[in-house]
Amino acid sequence: MTERAKEPGAGPLERRDPTLSGGVDAVLLLGRSGHQGAAGEGMVFLAEAVRATGRYLAVRTAIAERGLASLPEGLEACAQAGARKVLVVPVFFGRDRSLIYWLSKAAYRWSRARGEPGPEVVFAGAIGEHPALGEAVVRAVADAEGEASVRADDFQSLEDPLAWSVIPPHERHVLACLGPRCTSRGAGGLYVHFWKRLQERGLLRGRSSVHAAQTGCLSPCNLGPTIVVYPEGIWYCGLTAEAIDRIVDEHFVGGRVVEEYAREPGRHERLKGER
Ligand code: FES
Structure with missing residues:
Protein backbone atom coordinates (compact mmCIF):
# COMPACT_ATOMS: atom_id res chain seq x y z
CA MET A 1 0.00 0.00 0.00
CA THR A 2 1.50 3.38 -0.92
CA GLU A 3 1.66 6.07 1.69
CA ARG A 4 -0.18 9.30 0.93
CA ALA A 5 2.90 11.41 1.47
CA LYS A 6 2.74 15.09 0.62
CA GLU A 7 4.93 16.13 -2.31
CA PRO A 8 7.76 18.60 -1.58
CA GLY A 9 6.54 22.09 -2.38
CA ALA A 10 2.84 21.17 -2.12
CA GLY A 11 0.63 23.15 0.24
CA PRO A 12 -1.41 21.64 3.07
CA LEU A 13 -3.84 18.95 1.91
CA GLU A 14 -6.64 20.67 3.83
CA ARG A 15 -6.48 23.53 1.33
CA ARG A 16 -7.58 21.25 -1.50
CA ASP A 17 -11.26 21.72 -2.14
CA PRO A 18 -12.80 18.45 -3.37
CA THR A 19 -15.87 20.24 -4.74
CA LEU A 20 -13.60 22.27 -7.02
CA SER A 21 -11.32 19.44 -8.07
CA GLY A 22 -13.98 16.73 -8.51
CA GLY A 23 -11.94 14.44 -6.29
CA VAL A 24 -8.80 14.92 -8.39
CA ASP A 25 -5.80 14.79 -6.10
CA ALA A 26 -3.01 14.51 -8.66
CA VAL A 27 -2.22 16.21 -11.96
CA LEU A 28 -0.11 14.79 -14.76
CA LEU A 29 0.92 17.40 -17.32
CA LEU A 30 1.40 15.58 -20.62
CA GLY A 31 3.56 17.28 -23.26
CA ARG A 32 3.43 16.23 -26.88
CA SER A 33 7.05 16.03 -28.00
CA GLY A 34 10.13 16.11 -25.84
CA HIS A 35 12.79 16.59 -28.54
CA GLN A 36 16.21 17.01 -26.86
CA GLY A 37 14.61 17.72 -23.48
CA ALA A 38 13.38 21.20 -24.43
CA ALA A 39 9.73 20.39 -23.80
CA GLY A 40 10.66 18.69 -20.55
CA GLU A 41 12.17 21.87 -19.11
CA GLY A 42 9.08 23.91 -19.99
CA MET A 43 6.88 21.26 -18.42
CA VAL A 44 8.85 21.42 -15.17
CA PHE A 45 8.17 25.17 -15.06
CA LEU A 46 4.43 24.60 -15.58
CA ALA A 47 4.38 21.82 -12.99
CA GLU A 48 5.94 24.18 -10.44
CA ALA A 49 3.14 26.67 -11.08
CA VAL A 50 0.43 24.03 -10.59
CA ARG A 51 2.21 22.63 -7.54
CA ALA A 52 2.37 26.09 -5.98
CA THR A 53 -1.44 26.19 -5.81
CA GLY A 54 -1.22 23.61 -3.03
CA ARG A 55 -4.37 21.94 -4.37
CA TYR A 56 -2.84 18.57 -5.27
CA LEU A 57 -1.09 15.75 -3.54
CA ALA A 58 1.16 15.21 -6.57
CA VAL A 59 1.96 17.07 -9.77
CA ARG A 60 4.04 15.21 -12.34
CA THR A 61 5.04 15.58 -15.99
CA ALA A 62 5.17 13.15 -18.91
CA ILE A 63 5.82 13.32 -22.64
CA ALA A 64 3.66 11.62 -25.27
CA GLU A 65 6.47 11.11 -27.80
CA ARG A 66 10.22 11.50 -28.11
CA GLY A 67 10.94 11.93 -24.45
CA LEU A 68 10.85 10.92 -20.82
CA ALA A 69 8.92 10.17 -18.72
CA SER A 70 6.28 8.27 -20.67
CA LEU A 71 2.57 8.45 -19.82
CA PRO A 72 2.60 5.10 -17.92
CA GLU A 73 5.73 6.18 -16.02
CA GLY A 74 4.07 9.48 -15.07
CA LEU A 75 0.91 7.69 -13.95
CA GLU A 76 2.96 5.26 -11.89
CA ALA A 77 4.74 8.20 -10.22
CA CYS A 78 1.32 9.63 -9.25
CA ALA A 79 0.20 6.22 -7.96
CA GLN A 80 3.39 5.87 -5.92
CA ALA A 81 2.67 9.28 -4.38
CA GLY A 82 -0.65 7.88 -3.15
CA ALA A 83 -2.98 9.57 -5.67
CA ARG A 84 -6.59 8.32 -5.88
CA LYS A 85 -7.67 10.28 -8.95
CA VAL A 86 -5.25 11.59 -11.58
CA LEU A 87 -6.20 14.30 -14.05
CA VAL A 88 -4.06 14.00 -17.20
CA VAL A 89 -3.79 17.44 -18.83
CA PRO A 90 -2.53 17.42 -22.45
CA VAL A 91 -0.22 20.41 -22.80
CA PHE A 92 -0.55 20.80 -26.54
CA PHE A 93 -2.63 22.32 -29.29
CA GLY A 94 -5.34 20.93 -31.45
CA ARG A 95 -8.21 18.51 -31.12
CA ASP A 96 -6.27 15.37 -31.90
CA ARG A 97 -9.05 13.06 -30.77
CA SER A 98 -7.39 9.90 -32.06
CA LEU A 99 -4.25 10.62 -30.03
CA ILE A 100 -6.25 11.34 -26.86
CA TYR A 101 -8.32 8.19 -27.45
CA TRP A 102 -5.19 6.12 -27.85
CA LEU A 103 -3.51 7.71 -24.81
CA SER A 104 -6.55 6.87 -22.71
CA LYS A 105 -6.17 3.26 -23.88
CA ALA A 106 -2.50 3.36 -22.87
CA ALA A 107 -3.58 4.57 -19.42
CA TYR A 108 -6.10 1.74 -19.20
CA ARG A 109 -3.42 -0.79 -20.20
CA TRP A 110 -1.11 0.60 -17.53
CA SER A 111 -3.88 0.29 -14.97
CA ARG A 112 -4.60 -3.33 -15.98
CA ALA A 113 -0.94 -4.32 -16.06
CA ARG A 114 0.13 -3.03 -12.66
CA GLY A 115 -1.52 -5.88 -10.79
CA GLU A 116 -2.89 -3.85 -7.87
CA PRO A 117 -5.67 -1.28 -7.66
CA GLY A 118 -4.43 2.13 -8.75
CA PRO A 119 -5.86 5.62 -9.07
CA GLU A 120 -8.75 6.52 -11.34
CA VAL A 121 -7.42 8.30 -14.44
CA VAL A 122 -9.32 11.03 -16.31
CA PHE A 123 -8.26 13.19 -19.24
CA ALA A 124 -8.83 16.95 -19.61
CA GLY A 125 -9.16 18.76 -22.95
CA ALA A 126 -5.89 20.02 -24.44
CA ILE A 127 -4.62 23.23 -22.86
CA GLY A 128 -4.38 24.72 -26.37
CA GLU A 129 -8.20 24.71 -26.52
CA HIS A 130 -8.64 26.69 -23.30
CA PRO A 131 -10.03 30.24 -23.85
CA ALA A 132 -7.70 31.73 -21.20
CA LEU A 133 -4.68 30.81 -23.35
CA GLY A 134 -5.38 33.75 -25.68
CA GLU A 135 -5.06 36.20 -22.78
CA ALA A 136 -1.79 34.63 -21.66
CA VAL A 137 -0.36 34.88 -25.20
CA VAL A 138 -1.45 38.54 -25.53
CA ARG A 139 0.34 39.32 -22.26
CA ALA A 140 3.49 37.40 -23.25
CA VAL A 141 3.61 39.17 -26.64
CA ALA A 142 3.24 42.57 -24.95
CA ASP A 143 6.06 41.71 -22.50
CA ALA A 144 8.28 40.56 -25.40
CA GLU A 145 7.85 43.82 -27.36
CA GLY A 146 10.35 45.70 -25.23
CA GLU A 147 12.81 42.88 -24.54
CA ALA A 148 13.15 40.49 -27.48
CA SER A 149 15.72 37.87 -26.45
CA VAL A 150 17.51 37.42 -29.82
CA ARG A 151 17.91 39.86 -32.70
CA ALA A 152 18.16 38.53 -36.24
CA ASP A 153 21.51 40.29 -36.68
CA ASP A 154 22.99 39.07 -33.37
CA PHE A 155 24.88 36.43 -35.35
CA GLN A 156 26.71 38.30 -38.09
CA SER A 157 28.20 35.18 -39.76
CA LEU A 158 26.21 33.32 -42.41
CA GLU A 159 28.44 30.24 -41.98
CA ASP A 160 26.93 27.07 -40.47
CA PRO A 161 29.09 24.43 -38.76
S1 FES B 1 4.71 4.65 -32.46
FE1 FES B 1 6.36 3.30 -32.94
S2 FES B 1 5.58 2.13 -34.59
FE2 FES B 1 3.97 3.54 -34.16
Whole structure:
Protein backbone atom coordinates (compact mmCIF):
# COMPACT_ATOMS: atom_id res chain seq x y z
CA MET A 1 0.00 0.00 0.00
CA THR A 2 1.50 3.38 -0.92
CA GLU A 3 1.66 6.07 1.69
CA ARG A 4 -0.18 9.30 0.93
CA ALA A 5 2.90 11.41 1.47
CA LYS A 6 2.74 15.09 0.62
CA GLU A 7 4.93 16.13 -2.31
CA PRO A 8 7.76 18.60 -1.58
CA GLY A 9 6.54 22.09 -2.38
CA ALA A 10 2.84 21.17 -2.12
CA GLY A 11 0.63 23.15 0.24
CA PRO A 12 -1.41 21.64 3.07
CA LEU A 13 -3.84 18.95 1.91
CA GLU A 14 -6.64 20.67 3.83
CA ARG A 15 -6.48 23.53 1.33
CA ARG A 16 -7.58 21.25 -1.50
CA ASP A 17 -11.26 21.72 -2.14
CA PRO A 18 -12.80 18.45 -3.37
CA THR A 19 -15.87 20.24 -4.74
CA LEU A 20 -13.60 22.27 -7.02
CA SER A 21 -11.32 19.44 -8.07
CA GLY A 22 -13.98 16.73 -8.51
CA GLY A 23 -11.94 14.44 -6.29
CA VAL A 24 -8.80 14.92 -8.39
CA ASP A 25 -5.80 14.79 -6.10
CA ALA A 26 -3.01 14.51 -8.66
CA VAL A 27 -2.22 16.21 -11.96
CA LEU A 28 -0.11 14.79 -14.76
CA LEU A 29 0.92 17.40 -17.32
CA LEU A 30 1.40 15.58 -20.62
CA GLY A 31 3.56 17.28 -23.26
CA ARG A 32 3.43 16.23 -26.88
CA SER A 33 7.05 16.03 -28.00
CA GLY A 34 10.13 16.11 -25.84
CA HIS A 35 12.79 16.59 -28.54
CA GLN A 36 16.21 17.01 -26.86
CA GLY A 37 14.61 17.72 -23.48
CA ALA A 38 13.38 21.20 -24.43
CA ALA A 39 9.73 20.39 -23.80
CA GLY A 40 10.66 18.69 -20.55
CA GLU A 41 12.17 21.87 -19.11
CA GLY A 42 9.08 23.91 -19.99
CA MET A 43 6.88 21.26 -18.42
CA VAL A 44 8.85 21.42 -15.17
CA PHE A 45 8.17 25.17 -15.06
CA LEU A 46 4.43 24.60 -15.58
CA ALA A 47 4.38 21.82 -12.99
CA GLU A 48 5.94 24.18 -10.44
CA ALA A 49 3.14 26.67 -11.08
CA VAL A 50 0.43 24.03 -10.59
CA ARG A 51 2.21 22.63 -7.54
CA ALA A 52 2.37 26.09 -5.98
CA THR A 53 -1.44 26.19 -5.81
CA GLY A 54 -1.22 23.61 -3.03
CA ARG A 55 -4.37 21.94 -4.37
CA TYR A 56 -2.84 18.57 -5.27
CA LEU A 57 -1.09 15.75 -3.54
CA ALA A 58 1.16 15.21 -6.57
CA VAL A 59 1.96 17.07 -9.77
CA ARG A 60 4.04 15.21 -12.34
CA THR A 61 5.04 15.58 -15.99
CA ALA A 62 5.17 13.15 -18.91
CA ILE A 63 5.82 13.32 -22.64
CA ALA A 64 3.66 11.62 -25.27
CA GLU A 65 6.47 11.11 -27.80
CA ARG A 66 10.22 11.50 -28.11
CA GLY A 67 10.94 11.93 -24.45
CA LEU A 68 10.85 10.92 -20.82
CA ALA A 69 8.92 10.17 -18.72
CA SER A 70 6.28 8.27 -20.67
CA LEU A 71 2.57 8.45 -19.82
CA PRO A 72 2.60 5.10 -17.92
CA GLU A 73 5.73 6.18 -16.02
CA GLY A 74 4.07 9.48 -15.07
CA LEU A 75 0.91 7.69 -13.95
CA GLU A 76 2.96 5.26 -11.89
CA ALA A 77 4.74 8.20 -10.22
CA CYS A 78 1.32 9.63 -9.25
CA ALA A 79 0.20 6.22 -7.96
CA GLN A 80 3.39 5.87 -5.92
CA ALA A 81 2.67 9.28 -4.38
CA GLY A 82 -0.65 7.88 -3.15
CA ALA A 83 -2.98 9.57 -5.67
CA ARG A 84 -6.59 8.32 -5.88
CA LYS A 85 -7.67 10.28 -8.95
CA VAL A 86 -5.25 11.59 -11.58
CA LEU A 87 -6.20 14.30 -14.05
CA VAL A 88 -4.06 14.00 -17.20
CA VAL A 89 -3.79 17.44 -18.83
CA PRO A 90 -2.53 17.42 -22.45
CA VAL A 91 -0.22 20.41 -22.80
CA PHE A 92 -0.55 20.80 -26.54
CA PHE A 93 -2.63 22.32 -29.29
CA GLY A 94 -5.34 20.93 -31.45
CA ARG A 95 -8.21 18.51 -31.12
CA ASP A 96 -6.27 15.37 -31.90
CA ARG A 97 -9.05 13.06 -30.77
CA SER A 98 -7.39 9.90 -32.06
CA LEU A 99 -4.25 10.62 -30.03
CA ILE A 100 -6.25 11.34 -26.86
CA TYR A 101 -8.32 8.19 -27.45
CA TRP A 102 -5.19 6.12 -27.85
CA LEU A 103 -3.51 7.71 -24.81
CA SER A 104 -6.55 6.87 -22.71
CA LYS A 105 -6.17 3.26 -23.88
CA ALA A 106 -2.50 3.36 -22.87
CA ALA A 107 -3.58 4.57 -19.42
CA TYR A 108 -6.10 1.74 -19.20
CA ARG A 109 -3.42 -0.79 -20.20
CA TRP A 110 -1.11 0.60 -17.53
CA SER A 111 -3.88 0.29 -14.97
CA ARG A 112 -4.60 -3.33 -15.98
CA ALA A 113 -0.94 -4.32 -16.06
CA ARG A 114 0.13 -3.03 -12.66
CA GLY A 115 -1.52 -5.88 -10.79
CA GLU A 116 -2.89 -3.85 -7.87
CA PRO A 117 -5.67 -1.28 -7.66
CA GLY A 118 -4.43 2.13 -8.75
CA PRO A 119 -5.86 5.62 -9.07
CA GLU A 120 -8.75 6.52 -11.34
CA VAL A 121 -7.42 8.30 -14.44
CA VAL A 122 -9.32 11.03 -16.31
CA PHE A 123 -8.26 13.19 -19.24
CA ALA A 124 -8.83 16.95 -19.61
CA GLY A 125 -9.16 18.76 -22.95
CA ALA A 126 -5.89 20.02 -24.44
CA ILE A 127 -4.62 23.23 -22.86
CA GLY A 128 -4.38 24.72 -26.37
CA GLU A 129 -8.20 24.71 -26.52
CA HIS A 130 -8.64 26.69 -23.30
CA PRO A 131 -10.03 30.24 -23.85
CA ALA A 132 -7.70 31.73 -21.20
CA LEU A 133 -4.68 30.81 -23.35
CA GLY A 134 -5.38 33.75 -25.68
CA GLU A 135 -5.06 36.20 -22.78
CA ALA A 136 -1.79 34.63 -21.66
CA VAL A 137 -0.36 34.88 -25.20
CA VAL A 138 -1.45 38.54 -25.53
CA ARG A 139 0.34 39.32 -22.26
CA ALA A 140 3.49 37.40 -23.25
CA VAL A 141 3.61 39.17 -26.64
CA ALA A 142 3.24 42.57 -24.95
CA ASP A 143 6.06 41.71 -22.50
CA ALA A 144 8.28 40.56 -25.40
CA GLU A 145 7.85 43.82 -27.36
CA GLY A 146 10.35 45.70 -25.23
CA GLU A 147 12.81 42.88 -24.54
CA ALA A 148 13.15 40.49 -27.48
CA SER A 149 15.72 37.87 -26.45
CA VAL A 150 17.51 37.42 -29.82
CA ARG A 151 17.91 39.86 -32.70
CA ALA A 152 18.16 38.53 -36.24
CA ASP A 153 21.51 40.29 -36.68
CA ASP A 154 22.99 39.07 -33.37
CA PHE A 155 24.88 36.43 -35.35
CA GLN A 156 26.71 38.30 -38.09
CA SER A 157 28.20 35.18 -39.76
CA LEU A 158 26.21 33.32 -42.41
CA GLU A 159 28.44 30.24 -41.98
CA ASP A 160 26.93 27.07 -40.47
CA PRO A 161 29.09 24.43 -38.76
CA LEU A 162 31.18 22.45 -41.29
CA ALA A 163 29.96 19.15 -39.77
CA TRP A 164 26.48 19.89 -41.15
CA SER A 165 27.88 19.42 -44.67
CA VAL A 166 29.13 15.86 -44.08
CA ILE A 167 27.19 12.60 -43.97
CA PRO A 168 28.86 10.86 -41.01
CA PRO A 169 30.71 7.71 -42.12
CA HIS A 170 28.90 4.61 -40.83
CA GLU A 171 28.34 0.92 -41.48
CA ARG A 172 24.76 0.69 -40.30
CA HIS A 173 21.87 3.10 -40.09
CA VAL A 174 19.26 2.58 -37.38
CA LEU A 175 15.82 4.19 -37.28
CA ALA A 176 14.55 4.13 -33.70
CA CYS A 177 10.84 4.81 -33.29
CA LEU A 178 9.94 7.36 -30.63
CA GLY A 179 6.37 7.84 -31.80
CA PRO A 180 3.65 8.09 -29.14
CA ARG A 181 2.86 4.40 -28.86
CA CYS A 182 6.48 3.25 -28.69
CA THR A 183 7.19 6.05 -26.20
CA SER A 184 4.37 4.86 -23.95
CA ARG A 185 6.00 1.43 -24.09
CA GLY A 186 9.29 2.79 -22.77
CA ALA A 187 11.13 3.69 -26.01
CA GLY A 188 12.52 6.92 -24.52
CA GLY A 189 14.48 5.12 -21.79
CA LEU A 190 15.49 2.35 -24.19
CA TYR A 191 16.91 4.84 -26.67
CA VAL A 192 19.12 6.32 -23.91
CA HIS A 193 20.26 2.78 -23.04
CA PHE A 194 20.89 2.00 -26.73
CA TRP A 195 23.00 5.11 -27.22
CA LYS A 196 25.09 4.36 -24.10
CA ARG A 197 25.62 0.80 -25.24
CA LEU A 198 26.82 1.97 -28.66
CA GLN A 199 29.20 4.34 -26.88
CA GLU A 200 30.55 1.55 -24.65
CA ARG A 201 31.22 -0.62 -27.69
CA GLY A 202 32.94 2.22 -29.58
CA LEU A 203 30.21 2.22 -32.25
CA LEU A 204 29.36 5.91 -32.34
CA ARG A 205 32.18 7.09 -34.64
CA GLY A 206 34.08 5.86 -37.65
CA ARG A 207 33.42 3.71 -40.71
CA SER A 208 32.13 0.72 -38.72
CA SER A 209 29.85 2.85 -36.54
CA VAL A 210 26.08 2.79 -36.16
CA HIS A 211 24.30 5.99 -37.15
CA ALA A 212 21.10 6.09 -35.10
CA ALA A 213 18.23 8.48 -35.71
CA GLN A 214 15.05 8.96 -33.71
CA THR A 215 11.87 8.92 -35.78
CA GLY A 216 8.13 9.41 -35.43
CA CYS A 217 5.74 6.47 -35.82
CA LEU A 218 7.14 3.73 -38.09
CA SER A 219 3.73 2.02 -38.36
CA PRO A 220 3.60 -1.33 -36.45
CA CYS A 221 2.72 0.35 -33.12
CA ASN A 222 1.39 -2.83 -31.51
CA LEU A 223 4.84 -4.36 -31.87
CA GLY A 224 6.76 -1.47 -30.27
CA PRO A 225 9.26 -0.42 -29.17
CA THR A 226 10.70 -0.86 -32.64
CA ILE A 227 13.94 -0.16 -34.51
CA VAL A 228 14.89 -0.86 -38.13
CA VAL A 229 18.49 -1.66 -39.07
CA TYR A 230 19.90 -0.88 -42.52
CA PRO A 231 21.42 -1.96 -44.88
CA GLU A 232 20.03 -5.38 -43.82
CA GLY A 233 16.46 -4.03 -43.42
CA ILE A 234 15.86 -5.94 -40.18
CA TRP A 235 12.89 -4.88 -38.05
CA TYR A 236 13.44 -5.51 -34.36
CA CYS A 237 10.28 -5.33 -32.25
CA GLY A 238 9.09 -5.69 -28.66
CA LEU A 239 12.43 -4.36 -27.46
CA THR A 240 13.73 -4.44 -23.91
CA ALA A 241 17.10 -3.39 -22.45
CA GLU A 242 18.24 -7.00 -22.71
CA ALA A 243 17.20 -7.15 -26.38
CA ILE A 244 19.12 -3.94 -27.08
CA ASP A 245 22.26 -5.40 -25.47
CA ARG A 246 21.99 -8.53 -27.61
CA ILE A 247 21.38 -6.59 -30.83
CA VAL A 248 24.42 -4.39 -30.21
CA ASP A 249 26.69 -7.31 -29.27
CA GLU A 250 25.42 -10.06 -31.56
CA HIS A 251 24.33 -8.09 -34.62
CA PHE A 252 26.41 -4.91 -34.72
CA VAL A 253 29.60 -6.45 -33.30
CA GLY A 254 29.15 -10.14 -34.21
CA GLY A 255 27.29 -9.73 -37.51
CA ARG A 256 24.44 -12.19 -36.63
CA VAL A 257 20.78 -11.13 -36.70
CA VAL A 258 19.04 -11.69 -33.33
CA GLU A 259 16.14 -13.77 -34.68
CA GLU A 260 14.24 -13.75 -31.39
CA TYR A 261 13.36 -10.06 -31.81
CA ALA A 262 13.38 -9.82 -35.63
CA ARG A 263 9.97 -9.53 -37.33
CA GLU A 264 9.13 -10.09 -40.97
CA PRO A 265 7.30 -7.31 -42.87
CA GLY A 266 3.81 -8.27 -44.06
CA ARG A 267 2.97 -10.78 -41.33
CA HIS A 268 0.35 -10.11 -38.65
CA GLU A 269 1.86 -10.84 -35.30
CA ARG A 270 1.14 -10.23 -31.67
CA LEU A 271 3.77 -9.84 -29.03
CA LYS A 272 3.58 -11.96 -25.92
CA GLY A 273 0.93 -10.49 -23.59
CA GLU A 274 -0.46 -8.19 -26.33
CA ARG A 275 -4.25 -7.77 -26.39
S1 FES B 1 4.71 4.65 -32.46
FE1 FES B 1 6.36 3.30 -32.94
S2 FES B 1 5.58 2.13 -34.59
FE2 FES B 1 3.97 3.54 -34.16
